[in-house]
Amino acid sequence: MLDMYAEEILERYKDPVNRGEIKNATAEVHETNPLCGDSVDIYLKIENGKISEAKFNGFGCAISQASADLLLDEIRGKSSKDAKSLAKEQFLKTLGISLSPARLKCALLSWYALMIALQDR
């Protein structure tokens, strides 16, 4: 398990590869954590049932932002059906970060946004 502030996480936070907007996104979701004010916007371009492009914008702690960046790596190129079936536990396992209970919701903010974005797909 990675430390919450392992180099890989901090790199992703400081230099995310998936940060940005998609102008003509086919799915767009804004999700916030009212407790701490963290927010994430997820933009997806779904073509023929496949996620061809995925970007995010947001503000928040290193965990919420780095996990959003990693999540989009995970689902890009997958069918929306496959992406939708990505279970919470599976995503946390993929992240591989050792999280305290209080920080779980930070790590899952983007996952919740993704699930909303894929709701009817």
Added chain:
Amino acid sequence: MKGIEKLKKDFPILKRKINGKNLVYLDSAATSQKPVQVIKAIKDYYENSNANVSRSVHKLGEEATEAYENARKTVAGLINANSEKEIVFVRNATEGINLVAYSYLLPLAPSGGKIISTVMEHHSNIVPWQFINSHGMDLEFADITKNFGINLKKLNGMVSKGTKLVTTTHASNVLGTINEVDKISKIAHDNGSLFLVDAAQSVPHMPVDVQKLDCDFLAFSGHKMLGPTGIGVLYAKEEHLESMKPFMYGGDMIKTVTLENTNFNDIPWKFEAGTPNVAGAVGLNAAVNYLKKIGLDKIRKHEIVLTKHALNEFSKLDNVSTYGPQDENKKGCVISFNVKGVHPHDVASLLDREGIATRSGHACAQPLMKRLGVKAVARASGYIYNDKGDIDSLIDGINKVKKTFGV
């Protein structure tokens, strides 16, 4: 403050190790730790005197009632109320403010008028007024100055003959600002308005005299002043309590009940429906006695020294901004800050690894965050059991945060 090492020993929790480090507790603005004297008072009460109050004629009932009413006297003395009749026990400052909202302002709301609060308030001194606003009374907020105080000139212009209530925090839980409540009181009264003080961050830390302040209402929480959770105080001038409607209805707040009608009890019991938090009052009594033994003026002096040291150390840190007055005489021991490019939650998480407890987030003051142009802050707040060494540990911790994030 002399003998702080000895004083620290009164707080069992300060012996705890967090992540293998000595606990440095800098979150007293959220809640204070409890000295053994308070813990023991509650234990003694449950082991020896526990009974319901005001109704049982047996020995324990008498003792419990005496302990509960004795706490009321102690609190009245602490804030120099005219009589203990002016002290209503509630759960916390929030409930005290809600009591004023429901019992004093709600009946007036349909006929209009205005409430004036400020942008630096805790949500507890904003949301109840939005509720009254939804019943027909106007609601306005006074702005802050560039020095993080309330803009008194603007406030004065906002108050008019139709103003029913002016309210402000005595000391800000984010900025630390100690507001000029005596001046605000005068502005309110000159216009025929009543004045409510949110004293959650002042009564634990400095001498507060309700007669000198000439406030109509003053609310505070026991748990921020070494007492247990679940007990708080609403002070209100006797004349207001006499004319106000009850807050909650039920047992204890009555004199006689028939199926058709009820005669309400005298004040303050008219506002204390149901079995009260007797053990909480006993704990609060012990807490107030503990604070009084040290002396509230001495506590304030200690915190001025601590704040001065903190402000001085923070000013040496690059890429760290603080929010609030820079004059230790004008603020409580509360430092809200941000490390450039690092989210406050990450600051608090990394400080926690060093055993340092701080708050992070919006500190229950989202409108103030917006006014300051920030999404969130990290906050360190001190109390009687903190010393300069604790501030130094915090500064070391912040330097570690900066190193981790390469700031």
